[in-house]
Amino acid sequence: MSSWRKPARAAASLGEVAHQLTERDLAIVDHLSRFRLLTIVQLERVFFDSASSAYDRIKTLCEKGLLDRRRPSTHEAYRYFLGWLGLCLVHAIAVADFEHDPGIDLFGKSEKPKPGRAPTKLKARQHADTLFFSSHRSHLEGVNDFYTRLASSCRGDIEAVLRYWYVEHEAEKVSPAMGQRPDGCFDLAFAGQKREFTFEYDTGTEPLERLVRKVDWYNQEVARRQGIRSRDINEGKYSREQVLALASPRMMLIEFTKPGREANLHDRLTAAGGRDLVATTNTARSSDPLGPVWWCAGDSPAEMRCLDEVYTFRHL
Incomplete structure (x- = not known):
């Protein structure tokens, strides 16, 4: 150059x-x-x-x-x-x-x-x-790439403001799931309305069962912090709108490098009731993280949502 x-x-x-x-x-x-x-x-x-x-x-x-x-x-x-x-x-x-x-x-x-x-x-x-020489360098680079794509999207959007991104050692302190260290957490404002997220970057190196348990544990901790039994949510006693009305928890976001693994996770979540506070994307479609690239648990694969829509649950 x-x-x-x-x-x-x-x-x-x-x-x-x-x-x-x-x-x-x-x-x-x-x-x-x-x-x-x-x-x-x-x-x-x-x-x-x-x-x-x-x-x-x-x-x-x-x-x-x-x-x-x-x-x-x-x-x-x-x-x-x-x-x-x-x-x-x-x-x-x-x-x-x-x-x-x-x-x-x-x-x-x-x-x-x-x-x-x-x-x-x-x-x-x-x-x-x-x-x-770190064995985790490629994972770090993947997390950082998502962050910079998100920051770039926010720079070009008059409605979205990226207030703060918590790197891994900071995210552990603000994550609602005790004992779980996410790859990052971030705070966004959409038209002045604050939304909080936790982020996981999945390269498929761990068994899918472990990721399912991680999602389940995350939702249990969110429910516990809001004074709700997770069993009551799973049994349909609380809709996700009611959970969100009680407090605004950090929505769990996962970016996959393998689309097939993303679909497998949703199959498992749907079989379990599909009421998890989680939305996913994959690197093949997430060049603009603010756009309609997020697949919420319980939605059909054709119903992708923008990031500012993942807090609304039209299917319940």
């Missing part, structure tokens, strides 16, 4: 480059500290209006030492992650935040982890190795 951009000089320290960073640059560093690994296409979806502007700025941040990149093979896209100075910036922000508010509770203990030493260049290389 050709560019008029003048190559940037590598910075020797964080102080040398910190004053040159824009608000968008800081947001990119923050994203990579949380999402860990993103491609140039994914970064463009979230932060840029064109591929050329994304390439120019990300290349500059790499040259300055804030970002780094690798690719699994010469046939695949580069994956971008925090470089040494990017890790130093995240550490400096954490130190400043801790000094401003250490989060001391009533018992005199800090609720925030105290930042350790600033990262070294060796730590930065180890950080990159950990990302690329």
